[in-house]
Structure formats: structure tokens, C-alpha cells
Amino acid sequence: MAKNKENVPAKAVESLFNKISPLITQSRKMIATTINTAEVCTKFKIGQYIVENEQKGKSRAAYGKQVLFHLSARLIEKHGEGWSVETLTLCRKFFNVYSNFVNGVYEIEGEYKFTLSWSHYLVLMRIKNDDERRFYEIEATSGNWSVRELQRQYGSSLYERLALSRDKEQVARLSRVGNVVEKPEDIIKNPVTLEFVGLKPDASYSESNLESAIINKLQEFLLELGKGFLFEARQKRFSFDEDDYYVDLVLYNRLLQCYVLVDLKVDKLTHQDLGQMQMYVNYYDRYVKQDFEKPTIGILLCKEKKDTLVKLTLPENANIYASAYELYLPDKKLLQAKVKEWVNEFETQDGREVT
Template identity: 35%
Template sequence: MNFESLLTTIEQTHAKLNSKAISQINYYNTLRNWLIGYYIVEFEQYGEDRATYGNAVLKNLAGKLTHIKGMSMTNLKLFRQFYQIYPEIGQTASDQFGQLGLASIGQTLSDQLMHREDSGSFLSPWELLTQLNFSHFIELIRVEDTLKRHFYEVETIKNAWKVRDLARAIDTLLFERTGLSVNKADVIAKVRDNQRVGIADVIKNPYLLEFLGLEEKPEYTEHDMESAIIEHLQHFLTEMGRGFCFEARQKRITFDNVHYRIDLVFYHRILKSHILLDLKLGRYDHADAGQMNLYLNYYRKHEMSEGDNPPVGIILCADKNDALVEYTTTGLSNEVFVSKYLVQLPSKEILETFIRNELNQEKL
């Protein structure tokens, strides 16, 4: 296959499958994108002039396919990822290739898939292709861990999640929180209510800080953890979720020559609020809420700009009593959240068992 053949093949595939999309738009659009990803990977591996184009294949394709909507370089990259992560979709779609004049492609795919290891998915390729649209797959593609991705596949189909529900579940670490919870079904049940995203949806509990790689020491101080977070700031911001922008460390505020320091300050571009974070190595104490409320009152009066929403406080601690948190934060004039941090994920065997149980319940 040369480059011109690649262009022609993609154009023909688009023409044949796009006509079907009128009645079954999600199915055929997803199939089209998968096939384009397959063609690109085939060209990159076996194309006659692949060496000529090298890393510029996607750029050149995007430039030549401007007459087809949605063929940007970004989307072509997604199509390629889609095929690479979900090659098994070809198993269920291959019987339709003959009807679309793509019989030789179907045979090629069948031959290749025979030599691939099973994906281990809890769902069949047919279930994935017919019950998820491509926007769902875009969210799933960004989940690198295979077991985690299978978890979100099952929950999306079982709960009929829209794309925004799936994205929200991923961004708030539903997989990790479910695995770490004693009553996993309760965690999932809370997500089934499609509530509007607000501050409580942005603030996670727990936070996973295993990336800090803390060395063994006789004891740790808040400063040790703060320094580790700053050293791994990019990872920490990823863990915090979308929208968090780092602003300050050890932000000092003073009253009558008495200095107080806020461990970390962020600004959330979606909530348009300052997020003040206080690190506690030990268990949450009632005094922590009062101290955070002090910080928030100061920020509300002196640091808010026009268009800002009131600041939000997060107390990040090693352990907490939920009743104590409720009694010490209820009635405060500011939003204060108390979250645990964790440094170790649960075993995958536990999560695999839970996913299988979830799937079995759905099929009853």
C-alpha cells in the first residue's frame, strides 16, 4: 500500500460507512473510526512508502482529508489509539465488511486477530460496539490501566452513563474509591444519580499519593509531605483532577505580628475559586476546621477578585472520623472538605471480583 492508496482507502471507507450512519449513526461512526485506525496502523507497519512519511503520516493525512469532516490530526491519532486498544472489535465487525465491499479487509483482520492475545475484557466486542458510542471510547482510551478500563466499560453499560457521567467517574477516581471501600455497591449507587457537578464533585476523597515515593523515616512532618508534593507537582495536580492551577506554597497571613501559613494554594479555573489545602500527617482534629475557616475568611476578604467565587478549603489528613468531621464543619460560613490520603492501591484481584459480580448482576 502506498500513500495514495491509503488516502483512497480511507475516502472509500468513509463514503460507504457514512451512508449507513443516517439510521445507525453511533454504530457505524464508531466502526468507521476503528477501521481508519486500522488502516493507519497497517500503513505505518507495512506501507510501501512509510519511511518517506515517517512521523508525518497523520499530519499529511489531515492535510489531504480536509473535505471529510472530523479528520483532524488529533482525531486521526484517536482513531489509531482506538484500534490499538480495542483490536478485538474487528472480530464482531468483520462479518459486515463483505456487505460493505470490504471482504478482503475482513479476512486480513481475522488472520491478524487469531495471533493476538485475548483482551481479557469482561464484555464482548459486540456489546462494546453496540452499546457505547465513540465519545465514550475517547474517555476510555485515556485510561491506561486495562483492568481500570474494563471497570469503566462495565459500569458505563450497566448504568447507561452518558459521556459526561463516564468522564466524571474517571476524573473523581471512582475505580480507586470503589476498590478501597468496604461497601463497593454503595459507592457505585451514589454515582448513579446524575447530579450537577459542583464543589463536592471536584473535591476527591480519598486522594492517592503513592507517586510521592516517600522514603522510610522514623517520623514525617507536614513539611516533608509538602516538599514531596512540590517535587512531584505535575503528578499531584493530575491526582487533584481537572481545573486545578498551582498558585502558592506556605502562603503567609499575619494578625498582630502572629504569622500563619497555608500549606498549598490553588486556583480552580472551572469553579473560579481559590482552593486552600492544609496538610495533616495524623488524624483529623476539631481544631483543624477552625484554622481552615480562619484562612478562608481571610481569603474571602482580602484575596478574592471580581468574578471569583468564595474560596474552598481542603484538609488532607491520614485518617478522620466522619461524625467528628460533620459536627465540626456543619454550619461554617465557608466550604471545608476533609479528605484522606492513601499511599497504596488495593489488589487487582479484589477489583476483578467486584467487576465480575457487577457484570453478573446486570445479566440476571
């Protein structure tokens, strides 16, 4: 047997393995996806039957809890664990939430199709605002987010932070198509949440400490920045007129096809910081970027930023943006209130009454 094994051509085995192994992996993914989809569709339909049964009369609605209790017992007896009263209640809620609109739920020939797993929808159902829920559903689907990533993005108030960085029309667009990256402004969040780096908000730390903490959590940092970011270098040196300069972080955005330079500031933003970033951006545009690439973007992550200072220091067409960062998750209720105030302000400017 050993001799036969030695005579087998290694290249032939390797070639077959490289063809078959990905096929098995893909097949397992397809099976998992099919199982997830079947589970979600089943629970949506269960919720529909429960709601329709309760709507047939006040008497049925009155003893709804008792119906679910006995129904749960029968289902567990027939189909095993997993059909508790709590689960049936969630099925009912799922139908009530998702039967009111068709985003992520497409009715084709009487069948509903969903894009995420049941665990994802358990998170999404807790979001009361329809626009916000639709946004997270689109982003979770397009970004292939795990449940943990969905929880993190919702907990960090991604929707509110993006909304506060955009005008009214773009806020409305978030709930229709998600965060589409087409121009530099689309990658800006305010604030940027860096709670994952592990630095204490009330502790003293340097820019070097912050940079090292970000590099140690690079994957989380790139996900926080948004779509399409690739890491190139830290403390990237370039020389000009016999002087050396260092860019804290050099990134590349494949969707915008441009370099993104990031400078970290642990204090409030100054006009000198803006001027320095303008010089970095100019250098990359003139000596590094290729003809097919878009203009370089500069981002200053600072503890404190002043929009007035940015507007006064930089020309209107400058590709430089300042964004505050937080070392803790923002207050979601406060951000929600700010978004509502922000949209209401636009409505008032348009001369329409705000309800």
C-alpha cells in the same frame, strides 16, 4: 547562497513558521486519531462477525477455537502480523462487552463510532461493572487521558473513592456523565491516594516532608485532586494583627472559579486544625477573593479523619472538607464492597428491596 539567506526577512519567516507549524502538528494528531478510530471500529466489526458465526449453531460454537486458529493463520498470511488468536479473541470480547449499551459507542446509520484507542479499550474491557466502565470511558475521553493515566486512575480506584463521597443519585450520575465539577463537594475524594510521592506508609515523616514530596510530584498531585486545579503557591504567607500565618498549598480551581486552600496533617485531625482552616478560608474570602469569584474552599488532608468531629466543629454551611490520604493504592475489592454497601443502604432507606 549565504548572502541570499542573510537578506531573507526574519519576521516573514517567523510569521509563516508560526502559522504552518501548528497546522502540521494538528494534522498529525488528526491522522493519529483517524488511525486509532479505524482500528477500534475494525476490531469491533471483526468481533461481531466472529460472534455471529458462532451463534449460527452449536457445532460452530464447539469448534470455535479451531476456527480462530485457522482464521488467524489466513489473516497473518494475507495481512501480516497482528492477527493472532489472542487478538481475535479480544475482538470477540470487545463486541460482547460493547454491543450491550451505547455509551461511547454510538450507532449512526449502521456505523459504530468510538472515542478512545484500542489500547484504552483493552484496559476498559477488564472492568466487569458496566457503570464503572462507562465512568472511566467518559473521564478518559473528556480528560484526554493516556493509557498509563487510565491504568493509574483505575488502579487507584477513582470510581469507588468518588462514589463513597457522594449520595446515591450522584453515584448513578457518575456512570452517565462522569465527574462533573459544579460545586465544592464534587472535588472531594475519600481517600486521596498519594502513592506517587514515594513516601513509605510505615516510615516516620513530617508535614514538611509530605509537602516537599507533593511539590516534587506536583503534576501527579493535581491530577489526583481532580479537574480544573491550578497551583499558585506553597507556604503562602499572610499577616493579620501583626501575626504571620502560612497556608501549606494554595490552589485555584478554574471550573469552580475559587481558591482552594490545602493543609497537610500527618496525624489525626483535631478541632484546632479545623478552626485554623476556618480562619484561613475567612481571610481569603474577605481580603483576597474578588467579587466575581466563588467562596474559598478549605481541604484538610490528614492521616486520620473523623466525620463526627468535622460536623460538631464546623457550621453546616462551612466550605471546609477533610479527606484522609493514603500512601499506597487502596484495596479495590474492599472499596467495591463499601460502594455496594453504601448504595444498598440508600436503597433500604428508600424502602425498596435490594437485589
